[in-house]
Amino acid sequence: MPRMDGLTFLRKIMQQHPLPVVICSSLVGKGSETLSKAIEYGATEIIAKPQSGTQLFLQESRITIIDAVKAASLVKPKKLVAARLVPSKKQNADVMLAKPLGSAMSETTERIVVVGASTGGTEALTRFLQALPNNCPGVVIVQHMPEGFTRSFAERLDGLCAVSVKEARNGDSILRGHVLIAPGNHHLMCKRSGARYFVEIKQGPLVSRHRPSVDVLFRSAAKYAGKNVLGIILTGMGDDGAKGMKEMHDAGALTIAQDEATSVVFGMPNEAIKAGGVDKILPLDQIAGQLIR
Structure with a gap:
């Protein structure tokens, strides 16, 4: 060029x-x-x-x-008028951690939020996070994005939102008013020690064709947070997150999928719905309000 x-x-x-x-x-x-x-x-x-x-x-x-x-x-792009705010074998989350057995520890009442997104997710996450107050439960996000871009994406969101947003580092605590975004090319898992939730960053094979994988995040949330987690799946192609959301649902979590009308690609939310793991289907602009309630 x-x-x-x-x-x-x-x-x-x-x-x-x-x-x-x-x-x-x-x-x-x-x-x-x-x-x-x-x-x-x-x-x-x-x-x-x-x-x-x-x-x-x-x-x-x-x-x-x-x-x-x-x-x-599958995307139907809109005309740009002004700046917007904005291996071949398919593996599952078993390669990163075992399935949750029974209910997670529930001694703490602290809630956390886990979010998965892919195609169209950068804008969807911007709108979602801008609607959250600075005292909302801690949020952990997997957005399919390459290594080297997630830090700048987090910095961009941090300047636009009331909540604090950063690229996650191994051992970071999941705190109220804070958002952690999985670093590109690394899986992210939620873990728990006593009443403290924190994240673990790991390498590993592609899971559901992705690294980071939404399924890995969601399974870890089901295993270590159970009914104390709220799971959200946003726009994206494929089925990453569908199995993990069903595991969260079965562990007692409240689960939400973005609706078709507001999704850029209705693949991931639709697969989660078909898997039977979604409690509520909502337009993008109503998800933050539901989380707060």
């Missing part, structure tokens, strides 16, 4: 002839500006540009790119 960089091209095409656009970038060093502008201009997906490396790395990059293109094919 000798006369125009990728972000300028994205802005122009979304103004003149909106199309689903997947940004494939190596500019992780400049992630904050690149990510913010790509989201603002309406990119459907943002993935890290594959590099030469191990066979496993290349296989996983292939899966990521194919899934991103498939997801983009």
